[in-house]
Amino acid sequence: MTDFSELDTPAVLIDVDRVDANLKRVQYYADSHRLKLRPHIKTHKLPRFAKRAIDLGAIGITVQKLGEAEVMADAGITEIFMPYNIIGAAKLARLKALASRVNISVTADSEQTVAGLSATFADASKPLLVLVECDTGMGRCGVQSPAAAVALAQKIAASPGLRFGGLMTYPAAGLVEANAAWLAAAKQALADAGLPAPIVSNGGTPDIWRAHEVKAATEHRPGTYIYMDRFQVSKGVGGFADCALTVLATVVSRPTEDRAIIDAGSKALTSDTLGMAGFGLIEAYPDAVIVGLSEEHGTIDLSACATKPKIGEKIRIIPNHACVVSNLFATVTLISNGAVVETVPVAARGRVD
Amino acid sequence: MTDFSELDTPAVLIDVDRVDANLKRVQYYADSHRLKLRPHIKTHKLPRFAKRAIDLGAIGITVQKLGEAEVMADAGITEIFMPYNIIGAAKLARLKALASRVNISVTADSEQTVAGLSATFADASKPLLVLVECDTGMGRCGVQSPAAAVALAQKIAASPGLRFGGLMTYPAAGLVEANAAWLAAAKQALADAGLPAPIVSNGGTPDIWRAHEVKAATEHRPGTYIYMDRFQVSKGVGGFADCALTVLATVVSRPTEDRAIIDAGSKALTSDTLGMAGFGLIEAYPDAVIVGLSEEHGTIDLSACATKPKIGEKIRIIPNHACVVSNLFATVTLISNGAVVETVPVAARGRVD
Numbered sequence: 001m002t003d004f005s006e007l008d009t010p011a012v013l014i015d016v017d018r019v020d021a022n023l024k025r026v027q028y029y030a031d032s033h034r035l036k037l038r039p040h041i042k043t044h045k046l047p048r049f050a051k052r053a054i055d056l057g058a059i060g061i062t063v064q065k066l067g068e069a070e071v072m073a074d075a076g077i078t079e080i081f082m083p084y085n086i087i088g089a090a091k092l093a094r095l096k097a098l099a100s101r102v103n104i105s106v107t108a109d110s111e112q113t114v115a116g117l118s119a120t121f122a123d124a125s126k127p128l129l130v131l132v133e134c135d136t137g138m139g140r141c142g143v144q145s146p147a148a149a150v151a152l153a154q155k156i157a158a159s160p161g162l163r164f165g166g167l168m169t170y171p172a173a174g175l176v177e178a179n180a181a182w183l184a185a186a187k188q189a190l191a192d193a194g195l196p197a198p199i200v201s202n203g204g205t206p207d208i209w210r211a212h213e214v215k216a217a218t219e220h221r222p223g224t225y226i227y228m229d230r231f232q233v234s235k236g237v238g239g240f241a242d243c244a245l246t247v248l249a250t251v252v253s254r255p256t257e258d259r260a261i262i263d264a265g266s267k268a269l270t271s272d273t274l275g276m277a278g279f280g281l282i283e284a285y286p287d288a289v290i291v292g293l294s295e296e297h298g299t300i301d302l303s304a305c306a307t308k309p310k311i312g313e314k315i316r317i318i319p320n321h322a323c324v325v326s327n328l329f330a331t332v333t334l335i336s337n338g339a340v341v342e343t344v345p346v347a348a349r350g351r352v353d
Numbered sequence: 354m355t356d357f358s359e360l361d362t363p364a365v366l367i368d369v370d371r372v373d374a375n376l377k378r379v380q381y382y383a384d385s386h387r388l389k390l391r392p393h394i395k396t397h398k399l400p401r402f403a404k405r406a407i408d409l410g411a412i413g414i415t416v417q418k419l420g421e422a423e424v425m426a427d428a429g430i431t432e433i434f435m436p437y438n439i440i441g442a443a444k445l446a447r448l449k450a451l452a453s454r455v456n457i458s459v460t461a462d463s464e465q466t467v468a469g470l471s472a473t474f475a476d477a478s479k480p481l482l483v484l485v486e487c488d489t490g491m492g493r494c495g496v497q498s499p500a501a502a503v504a505l506a507q508k509i510a511a512s513p514g515l516r517f518g519g520l521m522t523y524p525a526a527g528l529v530e531a532n533a534a535w536l537a538a539a540k541q542a543l544a545d546a547g548l549p550a551p552i553v554s555n556g557g558t559p560d561i562w563r564a565h566e567v568k569a570a571t572e573h574r575p576g577t578y579i580y581m582d583r584f585q586v587s588k589g590v591g592g593f594a595d596c597a598l599t600v601l602a603t604v605v606s607r608p609t610e611d612r613a614i615i616d617a618g619s620k621a622l623t624s625d626t627l628g629m630a631g632f633g634l635i636e637a638y639p640d641a642v643i644v645g646l647s648e649e650h651g652t653i654d655l656s657a658c659a660t661k662p663k664i665g666e667k668i669r670i671i672p673n674h675a676c677v678v679s680n681l682f683a684t685v686t687l688i689s690n691g692a693v694v695e696t697v698p699v700a701a702r703g704r705v706d
Contacts, residue, residue, distance in 0.1 A: 008441065008443040008444065008706055009441075009706065010705050010706060011706075042648060042649075064648065064649045065649060084605070084616075084649070085605040085606050085664075087603055087604075087605050087616075087664065087665050088361065088362075088603060088665065090361040091361065109606050109608060110606060110607065110664055112664040112665060113605075113606075113664070116665075135608055139612070139652070140606075140608075140614060140645075140647065140650055140652055141605070141606040141608055141614050141650065142606075142608055143608070144608060144609060250440055250441060251440075252437070252438040252440050252466075252494070253438050253462050253463060253466075253494040253495075254463065255462060255488055255493075255494055255495055255496070255497060256497060259492070261493060261494050263437075263440075263706075264705075266623070266625065266677060267677070267680055267703075267705050268705050270619070270623070270624060271623060271624040271625045271626075271677075272619065272624045273624075292493075294493065295395060295417065295676060295677065295680075296395075296417045296418060296437070296705070297493055297494065299492070299493055311438075311440065311463055311465040311466070312440050312441065312465060312469075323648060324619060324620070324624075324648065327620055327648075327681075328680075328703065328705070329703070329705070330703055350620075350681065350682070350683055350703075352363050352617075352620050352621050352649070352681070352682070353361055353362065353363060353364075353616075
């Protein structure tokens, strides 16, 4: 049995026991609140974990890009939600090809997106399910009011080749009440217009334990909950002991008493700070601060540490943001109780289109 | 002939005419100052551009990781400098294998690194060239004083299997005089100790036009100069018309009058700000500000724009940092006068170890 500490660095370690515990904990929560789960695969990009979530009770998966949907469809996943405005001939053709082999649904927040989808699916054997994306506070995509949601829903319902699927939001973290009120108003407005929403899809991990407070929602799309990370811990979603993804790095230099340099930089940890100080938590040296990253070097301030790592020592880092780390590595190594289980390719890595 | 605007998005475009102009401009500068060039391939990660730089007069290439060296050696490049502390049995074995087929040199900033290199190369048929990495102001790796440089140089010179190659620094941007003084003092101290430095290797693009002021340097290792980017323009190294790498993205949503959402987020542009506001420059809308990135969405503030992009419109973005964008894409598309020349794999992408 290989101990993970024998791996070359930098490497991504995934603790499969923590993965399973995280999946089960949220599935149990959702079940107990009669909320369906449609987990986002962006965090892990691995068909095996998508399937595991479904085995545990998820109703399907969420992806963000066509390339991710294609990888998951190739792996045998048949229920795929892609909450994105699909624009342009090339992507519409890929979407149509996907829809011929799996159940795929999408979102739209404009008449232009709806028009493109309808032109593509007008002659399809089954209609495409389209949800209206709602901006309930995030300030990203989405219609700006419940009235606009109704208008676009009517447009979808009237478009050849399309079927109105309901409402979708990616909410702003922390604004649970505002999100709940927005969706409730839109759901009511749709009912009043004689066009009830079959699905109301809410998302995100930061407020996962309050998902049941969004009464209008029929389902939730958490992503990061499977791995957790330093940001989610900062939001109180769980503890560091729940974090399943760590980056293994080697100390390659100790140029001064208070400085260590590791072989993991922005190409391993990314520059995502998500508003926090530092670029990750070093498990064995929690008082150390990763103060800077260049592409292949991480710079660590050890001034607050009682003991300090030596050159050649391997350290494990809980990154600020797990999803973007998954995207940087061709493979990840699954571990259980410190032993290597398997090294697997990150199948949907880098699928940006 | 395909126009680049027909490409699906997000896509990375490389203007090969600008690449050639950038390579020639810096080679001419270096030649005129009798400074050798050893360009860093981290920016492009493409064997073809490494070879082009050599054809134009560069004496070899610089890489940061063994994986990059392996890709470049496989492509036929024979002069490779890897300014990194190579630590651990797995990496030392790969280094030894590389040294058997190309001329590779490395750096060290500690006795531990030197000991590992010496143990590995003691029985090699030719000695490994090792330069002392110097911290001349960057605060990353490197010995902390000229006296420490001499001591480590003596250690290298006395170690079986190794040959002392000289000094190397990656300097802090803007601190040209301090860098020059540090290297001059170390070079003199080495000469005084009877151990002259054959190579003194300086690096970086931000101060490339002042490289000749670092009199002790025998060579320079610029990286980003080949593509340029928004950061280098902010430092005055060149203008936006010199930027060879752009990200082509599509406007997928216009949720409000002053907001556009594009299909390029942190998985295409990265979160690198390098101290600047915003995440890139939109060529056709220079008054637009890319105010936020999530993984697959870029959020743009259009409030200062007289004209505003429509849904479905493709825009070109000059990223803050070109090198990290190259690392995110499986392929890049070479263009010339707006026409597609070829789409090529980014051979050394994601080689983090």
